[in-house]
Amino acid sequence: MSIVVTGATGHLGRLVIDALLAAGVPADTVAAVVRDKEKAADVAARGVELRIADYDRPETLDDTFRSGDRVLLISGNEIGRRVAQHAAVIDAARAAGVAQLAYTSVLGGPDADFELAAEHKETERLILGSGLPYTLLRNGWYTENYTEQLAPVLQHGAVVASAGEGRVASAARADYAAAAAAVLTQDGHLGKAYELSGDTAWSFAEYAAVVAEQSGKDITYRDVPAETHLSVLTGAGVPEPFAAILVDVDAAVGRGLLARTSGELARLIGRPTTPLAVTVAQALQRR
Known part of the structure; x- marks a missing residue:
């Protein structure tokens, strides 16, 4: 039996591997599912088994999982293609007889009514219909979704969003x-x-204030209409379909859908979650 992490060379996948090894899981009982063996050379160097497979080529998944494996399906990042990709993994996991399929879904699950949640909800439906032993990890927003985009904030002195006074429990x-x-x-x-x-949960005005305090720059929150926000994003080079999804997310923030603070994440990890100010500080230090 192995603990198998798909998408293991992505940001989250690498951190899951780190967390497993830090928890004392023997490296030779951890398997990383990757498309590119060369990109995973550093993972393999830690003693983790590499299993080469591609979500878009279901035949490559035939021997990826073993009976009794505990599998983490990290959702793909290709919006519009994820349901088919996830279905291929679910089918392979079911054929292998895995002991657990955990999936990184979206906060709110069936109640999440914004566009970005649609493929997650369909994947949950497929998992529930598969008969596999499952665990659904309905992840809220990563603070890094924002701190990794600090360059334009610092350049223009503004956090631009269309979320009103909505809050994000990242x-x-x-x-x-x-x-x-x-x-x-x-x-x-x-x-x-x-x-x-x-x-x-923090507001964008509070986020701007934290960035201002830590950077020493004047940073304000500019709440703009959705149409203006879309224009700002496309003007910055974001493809319009994806820009529209980001604007739709801000509308969901404005409706309070990403402000839930259940405490379940802190209970699972046995400590408080990382404060906004800490992640901002780390991002500024890396600049």
Whole structure:
């Protein structure tokens, strides 16, 4: 039996591998599913088994999983293609007889009514219909979704969004990785759906204030209409279809859908979630 992490060379996948090894899981019982062996050379160097497969080529998944494996399906990042990709993984996991399929879904699950959630909801439906022992990790927003975009904020002195006074209960990506490691290594998580989010929900005005304080620059929050926000994003080079999805997310923030603070993430990882100010500081230090 192995603990198998798909998408293992992505940001979250690498952090899950880190969390598993830090928790004392023997490296030779961890398997990383990757498309590119060369990109995973550093993972293999840690003693982790590489299993080469591609979500878009279901035949490559035929021998990816073993009976009794505990599998983490990290959602793909190609919007519009994810349901078919996830279905291929689910089918392969079911054929292999895995002991657990954990999936990184979206906060709110069936109640999430914004466009970005649609493929997650369909994937949940496929998992529930598969008969596999499952754990649904309904992840809220990563704080890095924002801090990795600090360059234009610092350049223009503004956090631009169309979320009004909406709040985001984000947490660091490493917090969500630690939660995934916990459900893969502990008993009692089968058949569960966890609503995972940060301990504290913050507004964009508060985010701007934190960036201003830590950077020493004048940073304000500019709340703009959705149409203006779309124009700002496309003007910055974001493809219009994806820009429209981001604007739709801000509308969901404005409706309070990403402000839930259930405390389930902190309970799973056994500590408070990483504060916004800490992740901002780390991002500024890397600049």
